[in-house]
Amino acid sequence: MPRVLSETDVADFRERLCDAAERLFAERGPDAVTMRQLASELGVSPMTPYRYFADKEDILAAVRASGFNRFAEALETAYASAADARTRGSAVGEAYVTFAFEHPHTYKLMFDLNQPHEEKYPDLVAAAHRARGSQTDYVKALVEAGVIAGDPEEIGQMMWAAAHGAVGLELAGKLPAGTARSLLRHMNGAIARGLRPGA
Incomplete structure (x- = not known):
């Protein structure tokens, strides 16, 4: 059973994901970055980012x-x-x-x-x-x-x-x-x- 995430857990992961996304977007351009690459950057499963953001555009907007x-x-x-x-x-x-x-x-x-x-x-x-x-x-x-x-x-x-x-x-x-x-x-x-x- 997945662990219930606190508001702090969610905020911390969103911040880590946005930091990684900002770096990758800058290095490669947003179009060249995938959700899978973002997940790999943080060492999580490919589906994990979708627990926090709807899609890549949502992440880009947050960044x-x-x-x-x-x-x-x-x-x-x-x-x-x-x-x-x-x-x-x-x-x-x-x-x-x-x-x-x-x-x-x-x-x-x-x-x-x-x-x-x-x-x-x-x-x-x-x-x-x-x-x-x-x-x-x-x-x-x-x-x-x-x-x-x-x-x-x-x-x-x-x-x-x-x-x-x-x-x-x-x-x-x-x-x-x-x-x-x-x-x-x-x-x-x-x-x-x-x-x-x-x-």
């Missing part, structure tokens, strides 16, 4: 949701650690780049991959929404402080596009190591100057 939440947490922590709107903006930008280069596989799974029917995975939708919010909260503070003027959502998207572009190019080897960090500072500075009240 990506975890990535978005960790990313958002890093940016939220940076935001909370700074004393004023200007330094918050700089801290968030620094945290963005740091996360991307410390967790490049996670970053790519988050942003370079689109899952069909993402709306079927509410945890993923919520995590992605949280990450998106982390891109605009610091901009709202800059607008409220009178440092820049404009629609915080639109400006946040511009800043995010600049950050993602610079990071993506460096991760792809199209820019020398360290370029994204300095390029992002210059781009954000130029955007901010153009958005100053009365500019």
